[in-house]
Amino acid sequence: MGERTLLNISLSQPTGNFWVDTGLVVLNELFQQETLNLNEALKTVVFKLQTDRGGWIYPANNFINTQAKPLTFPSKLKRTKGKCDVCTTEDRYIEAKMWMYPFIVDPSKFGTFYPGTKRGLRLCARCTLAGLAGYLGWLWKAHGKDTLHFFVFYSPDLRELQKFHRVVLGPLKLEGGKAPTAFSGPYLYETTLGLLLELFSHVEKSDLLSEEGRNLLSQIFGEDREKPPTHLHLYVISGKPGRAFNMHELREFSRLHDLYRLYKKWKEALVEFARTLENDEWNPHSTLAGIFSQFQIRRDQQYDTLWRDRISRSVLQFQDPFPFIEGFLFEARAKEKRPGPLNFGTMEVFKYYAKEVLNMDEQLLKTLAGFGHHLGRFAQDKSEMGLLYALRNAKNADEFFKVLNDIQFRLELDIPEVFLAVQPGEKIQGSPWKRVKTLLSIFAMNAYLWAQQGAKKKEEVNA
């Protein structure tokens, strides 16, 4: 039946669906022509997806299991025509199975990709073939036996997406489509941030990308002010591998150029900070990656990275990461056997974030950093760690002011007046009191840990 079926895979007709369109890009790259004979093209795609022993390559084998027979799909095309649920073309179709469209596992959760009716998903031959080719266009990252992350970059401009695959993703991806990451873990957001930091690091210079690849990246991330940035989206899917993949989360990230802008500014802030310390040896990219990577705790033989995931999520969504940094410092770091302070430059990075993303007043930030530093050192010197926990645990503005009062009394420290000038809505210099409290306890605990580390070293030298 399928012998004569010809398909048009032109990139000028995107379906708008990230998975099927990725497949169209892969098909165009593979065949370099717009009209395909279905059976011949299918053979080529299946060949690329199969192992020498006839199984399906990892990790596509989570979706195309041993019972699935993609090769026979042309004979299963219905004789009658119907509307394809993905591209809306009226044509012969098949009822989709998981291998044709991996990310419709639970229609109740991911309804936007699924027709509103209870019947199965209908796919035309073109979308089915593209659905299969999609497995050659993703990046993935496994963490242990229980987690698989998938990454699909998407732009509705499929010609540009094809170029992105050819000159950027192709050279960057590791063996078998493995994603390169600055760090990764079992959670979706931390691994996504790890991937993006790695991608960003290739814009300015790269030993893997060509000039063309770097130019495309800088255009995508809006470095070229003449051209509007490309709308590149990133879809990330996380779940548990097995005979059938169990999807836990699917997230879309669409503000990649805003994130890149932050990345650049962070590196500038770190270079500036290194200059004040007269340290020219620093690599701002690896320093930055280390700053985000540090939010983990060693437990038994493993690392618990939940704090890192929460902090990454806040940053990827341009929300407030400080409650999680505070939680990490007080609940995880300070309780370690030999707790150390945050990495050099951490607070430079987050001060910039507070100013630019959360619109905090710059002078207020300086006051918080300065006073927090004294507070932490004095608290360490007088063994008053409890005061820092009281500060951390303040539940309302009144409690916050009470703790400040205790600090003034017990540590004989003058409280900066700006903290006490409360504005309507319980704001301090335009910021919610709670954010001010949180930042103060972060600066203070970090200084405490610095001072403690210094004191321990002295003890060891004298011992």
Ligand SMILES: [Zn+2]
């Ligand atoms: Zn279709």
